[in-house]
Amino acid sequence: MTTNKTFLGVPVARPKVAFFELSSCEGCQLQLLNNEATLLDFLSLVEVVRFREGMKEASDDYEIAFVEGSITRRDEEERLRVIREQAKVVVALGSCACFGGVNQLKNRFNDLEWVKKEVYGSFPIETQKVKPLSAVIKVDLEIYGCPIKKEEVERIVTALVLGEQIHHPQYPVCMECKARENICLFDLGEPCLGPVTRAGCDAWCPSNRLGCWGCRGPAPEANLSQLQIIMAERGISQERMIDRLECFGGFAAFVAEVKEKKGEPK
Amino acid sequence: MTTNLECLPPVSGGEFEYSYKAEITNVYPLTRMEKLYQIQLVDPMERERFIFRPGQFVMLELPGIGEAPFSITSSPVRHGDLELCIRAVGNMTMFLDRVGRGTRVGISGPFGTHFPVERMEGEDVLLIAGGLGIAPLRSPILSVLETRSRYGQVDIIYGARRPSELLFDYEYAMWRQFDVGLDIIVDREEPGWQGPVGLITEILKERIAKGQSDRFRERTSAIVCGPPVMFRFVCDLLIAAQVPVEKIFVSLERRMHCGRGKCCRCNIGSTYTCLDGPVFDYWSVLNLKEAI
């Protein structure tokens, strides 16, 4: 069903949207179901034709595909290609889809067979190196976060439906953290990736006294060399810093660079 | 006993967020990228009282989508019956590209400095535009043409990348009727183009070669609009031809968020483009860091 809405005289269609999950916890989709107060408005904006977390029916007639999760198996690549064929717009939903997310932590081990054995024992399972969606298909839009922030998704989807350009903040989390008048985590002796991580989460973690783990990936022009100095000055080891930077995969290129300098395998 | 401080009545400044309700009365596609929007203030009284000078800009607001500054491209005699020439390039302008006649928008302004065409009376005037620079230049062009007899020699030089990107080409014949030199040049040829191909500076050099240096020194004013690279070269030529720096006027582009000297987004060094500009004489430009 498509109603004929207009905004400033411009016809606005109610697009059919579908939600898909690859390797993930489906927590990002659950985020969308949180806060029932705005759920009806969200549903008036788009027509959801597939959403495993919230409905039984599943249609393959959709225009916008929200794909959560990263790719860890060959069949997921195939599934994703089919989605790309069908959808006009493919949205990578959450850090797993954008960067590989927590799943890609296993990529840091050279021997993936050993990883498989440690985790699954003798259980037969296919698992490969973790990839973000963009490694397999063209992604039109990325929505960052682990999990995503519902308010941000609502803003982005409204803009998408209106046919507006989508802009992500160009500044790091510190900007939003200061606006919430938090105590700087570094003053408490905690490491924090706020100075280099793309904002948009409204400093969710630092506002709860948890240092940023960089789930939204690097801000454009993130000053990572200065971050290393900041960490070192405060006696935070490079291992600890790398642990954080590696957690969601957004800083993969920089981590590889640091490891190479240290002479470690990537 | 306690002291309950009273809340004072609202301070003045109600016009800060005030915008005129206006209606898009006509939209004309000019090229692949640009459209001419005719926008009329809805209230006849406000429309009549809307007085601007050539070179000034307005903030155009699409409620919920955004607000952005645009030079007025129409003649000041039209008051609040404005024409804006807009390229669909940002979020707001791309949405604007989709709206049609009858859409209600917000207009605030006029803001900023203007081209002092009244001070140029009795003099030769050189009006030079590159690319979209013709949009802010059209207002002083029309202004000068409307009072043509008050000026000496009037020359318009306009350069665009391709013939298909020339703006207002339907008006050139009309401009020429007012005894003006109109030279048009394009960077790249297209089938059917009969005019010259090359850089705008080449035409300007020819014009300068034809002129007399004492006239440039003593009775010539120039208005230059276009991309920063272009007007640096153009202004250098004008200065070499002895046109005084304080009689060369340029319009600078910055992204204002308020238009009222409060948001700082359009600052150059310490100058507000929205208050002290967008029209600057070249003397001021020379004194600005990072202006071009």
Add this chain to the structure above:
Amino acid sequence: MLFKVFAASELSRLFEILSVNRIVGPVKKGEDQHGRSLYDFDVVHDIAELHLDYGQTIHSAKNYFLPYRENLCTFTFQDEGSGDGGDWHKEVDYGVYAPLVLFGLHPCDINALNKLDKVLLGGRYPNPFYGEKRANMFIVGHSCSPQPFCFCKSMGTDSAIRGFDLFLTRMDDLYFAEILSPRAFHLLEQIDCHDPDSREHHRYMDLMEAKEALYVAHVDTSDLTKILDLEFQASVWQEWGQKCLSCGTCAQVCPTCYCYGVEEQVDMDFTRAHKEKRLYSCNLLDFAAVAGGHNFRPESHTRLKYRYYHKHRGFVEAFEESLCVGCGRCGQSCLAHITVPEVIASVRASKEEHDDD
């Protein structure tokens, strides 16, 4: 100016008299990893929460006069879906319904307001969002003890001569009060106070003299506007730019940074839209970007330089005083240790380098 003196124990009376109003003052927010107290401005309900002995707050009090986020207007759309373009209504609300008492501002922060008044309340378009809040403010200033990073003395903002209702200087068991408004005068009528005698005058002056000696940080501002112009291409800017995180922290904690951006947002049901002002920072990557993608200040050092330019040169040109009040907050909060005294000293030093040539 009128002066009064009252016993320190009377302060709670003063607070109580004002307490029917919303009071904002310095409160303790926690301790850093070395056990040092961290302060910020917040709403105070009880005088026990008020830490008038604070050295400096992390953030300025600007959220109460220049909020980080502020709704500029709300649009309501009519005849939505009618197809004739649809009409809308714009509603502007300055959002000030009650006065605010700022209790315990140091001279630097009072001077910050005085400076902001010049640019935000002056000119052709006074900003009513700020003006409304300023008009409904009752300011009780409080004396301070200069911190190692304070350089207000250099900026001429170490004492406030206007811009407050009442200024309190602590003299052991006494408060020396400067009264600037009739409201403050009537307030003091309600507590036990007296006119200062000459001995108290001298105590006050001795205290002021003693404060002078406590300043550690200094900024040489002589000829600074010219030096900033002449050293526009100095290599030190690039060095500072390499450190800069372009994170906007300095602007967010600054009591005088007022730059902003505007964003509009349509409600999901298309019936309303909001236009929001968000404080921005000239250090942020896209501060000077224009439609179409051109960025007039793409490198971090050009943005950092611009920040110094506006504070220490541009504002001086416009108002004959610097926009910086020397509170030192930006340097304290900067993770890359970019401090005003050091940046300005380095720019001056590059002048001396040429002198050696």
